[in-house]
Amino acid sequence: MSRETPARGRRPKRGRTRQALMDAALDLVAKKAPFSSLSLREVTKRAGVVPTAFYRHFPDMSALGLTLLDESFRTLRQMMREVRQQELPNERMIRGSMETFFTYVRNNRTHFLFVSKELYGGSATMRQAIRREIRLFVSELAMDMARFPFLVQVNAEDLQMMASLVVNSVVALTQEMLELDEDDEAGQQEMLILAEKQVRLIYFGVAQWRSEAGAPA
Amino acid sequence: MSRETPARGRRPKRGRTRQALMDAALDLVAKKAPFSSLSLREVTKRAGVVPTAFYRHFPDMSALGLTLLDESFRTLRQMMREVRQQELPNERMIRGSMETFFTYVRNNRTHFLFVSKELYGGSATMRQAIRREIRLFVSELAMDMARFPFLVQVNAEDLQMMASLVVNSVVALTQEMLELDEDDEAGQQEMLILAEKQVRLIYFGVAQWRSEAGAPA
DNA sequence: TTTTTCAGTCAACACATGTTCACAAATATT
DNA sequence: AATATTTGTGAACATGTGTTGACTGAAAAA
Numbered sequence: 001m002s003r004e005t006p007a008r009g010r011r012p013k014r015g016r017t018r019q020a021l022m023d024a025a026l027d028l029v030a031k032k033a034p035f036s037s038l039s040l041r042e043v044t045k046r047a048g049v050v051p052t053a054f055y056r057h058f059p060d061m062s063a064l065g066l067t068l069l070d071e072s073f074r075t076l077r078q079m080m081r082e083v084r085q086q087e088l089p090n091e092r093m094i095r096g097s098m099e100t101f102f103t104y105v106r107n108n109r110t111h112f113l114f115v116s117k118e119l120y121g122g123s124a125t126m127r128q129a130i131r132r133e134i135r136l137f138v139s140e141l142a143m144d145m146a147r148f149p150f151l152v153q154v155n156a157e158d159l160q161m162m163a164s165l166v167v168n169s170v171v172a173l174t175q176e177m178l179e180l181d182e183d184d185e186a187g188q189q190e191m192l193i194l195a196e197k198q199v200r201l202i203y204f205g206v207a208q209w210r211s212e213a214g215a216p217a
Numbered sequence: 218m219s220r221e222t223p224a225r226g227r228r229p230k231r232g233r234t235r236q237a238l239m240d241a242a243l244d245l246v247a248k249k250a251p252f253s254s255l256s257l258r259e260v261t262k263r264a265g266v267v268p269t270a271f272y273r274h275f276p277d278m279s280a281l282g283l284t285l286l287d288e289s290f291r292t293l294r295q296m297m298r299e300v301r302q303q304e305l306p307n308e309r310m311i312r313g314s315m316e317t318f319f320t321y322v323r324n325n326r327t328h329f330l331f332v333s334k335e336l337y338g339g340s341a342t343m344r345q346a347i348r349r350e351i352r353l354f355v356s357e358l359a360m361d362m363a364r365f366p367f368l369v370q371v372n373a374e375d376l377q378m379m380a381s382l383v384v385n386s387v388v389a390l391t392q393e394m395l396e397l398d399e400d401d402e403a404g405q406q407e408m409l410i411l412a413e414k415q416v417r418l419i420y421f422g423v424a425q426w427r428s429e430a431g432a433p434a
Numbered sequence: 435t436t437t438t439t440c441a442g443t444c445a446a447c448a449c450a451t452g453t454t455c456a457c458a459a460a461t462a463t464t
Numbered sequence: 465a466a467t468a469t470t471t472g473t474g475a476a477c478a479t480g481t482g483t484t485g486a487c488t489g490a491a492a493a494a
Binding site: 232256257258259268269271272277278 | 450451452453454455461
Binding site for chain 1: 250251253254333334336337338339344348375378379381382385386388389390392393396411414415418419420421422423424425426
């Protein structure tokens with residue numbers, strides 16, 4: 001922390017411009033339109049930089065988008081790792097996972113908002129990339145579930161089905177939560193409880209599955 | 218079916234322009250960008266009409282959007298009615314509902330695509346409107362579920378929770394299906410089966426619910 | 435220190451956008 | 465048949481857009 005305050009008049013902002021552009025875009029997405037309807041000039045203006053400076057860091061807007069996606073994914077994966085490694089007793093497991101997950105969402109609101117909007121509204125490449133990531137998430141969850149004693153004899157396909165059900169539900173609730181006001185504590189808490197209940201309900205169904213519904217139609 | 222072929226040179230297209238604009242927008246949304254990044258001129262061009270003609274039918278683009286939303290909702294409600302009124306025996310019920318639902322999705326692809334993209338990517342008013350419609354859907358499903366013999370003693374809140382779980386899951390699968398190619402028969406069928414399985418799984422959980430998980434934490 | 439590379443500015447362009455206005459054709463009303 | 469109203473057209477505007485090129489100060493490498 002040595003030389004700040006860049007001389008007044010010409011401000012160098014020594015390298016942070018790239019990040020400033022990304023943050024600006026994220027901000028705009030969070031409180032305005034989807035990324036696809038963001039203009040280059042809009043982003044640079046918010047970043048406090050002249051339009052042409054953009055090209056020093058990204059060839060075009062879609063490149064910025066992909067970088068943003070990458071940054072968001074890093075957050076997501078880190079969260080996933082944290083959720084998976086905390087081995088809790090069966091009863092507390094669901095609650096614990098949901099808590100750390102939603103905490104992550106709150107602490108990385110703009111990232112999740114960005115991903116949420118791009119999941120269906122973004123370009124084809126974006127949507128594909130996000131879906132791939134989600135599928136990965138589903139597979140890992142399925143692997144974890146395979147270790148449950150009462151699921152040892154469920155085939156891989158059904159495990160995948162169950163995991164995707166859990167993930168889809170949590171994703172939906174996450175998107176609903178993002179719709180809430182940022183500091184609506186009560187609403188957020190309500191969402192957490194709802195999420196826990198729903199996942200628990202699914203696990204009830206899962207526990208029942210092996211016996212009855214073996215063969216597909 | 219009297220006077221077609223509009224005289225060549227000046228074409229009258231006697232009133233159909235409004236619908237042409239709506240269809241054009243829907244088309245563009247289906248095979249290109251989200252609605253918010255559509256330009257007025259783009260839409261009019263695709264509708265085969267001069268930009269200024271737009272104002273004869275809508276004050277601005279967002280009005281077009283709301284009209285489109287309304288049109289899509291009519292489709293949705295009609296589908297809902299049809300699903301609800303077919304009282305099938307318990308075993309066939311889930312399968313039957315899913316089949317008519319997904320048939321509707323296929324037959325109104327552009328509408329569902331539009332709604333799907335607007336759900337998270339659209340303007341605040343749009344998102345709210347769609348969410349309201351979904352909540353309505355959830356409430357009706359909860360009412361239907363309340364009549365199940367094994368659910369009579371589940372409280373209203375939990376019924377709502379279960380219904381929202383079902384709806385969220387089906388919505389997610391619908392969006393996944395819309396990502397598929399339009400004439401990927403195999404993929405669509407697969408989605409249908411997956412949907413049925415997931416809903417059935419949820420119902421297993423539901424059947425188990427009443428006994429164990431009464432009180433919230 | 436000198437030189438090279440990096441990261442910002444400024445001016446300018448060609449083009450797409452939303453919107454206006456006055457006008458004309460098609461249709462509806464009388 | 466005469467008139468009024470709706471619906472589409474054309475020209476024109478101010479503004480916002482992506483992108484170019486030449487230039488310049490700051491930081492890094494020599």
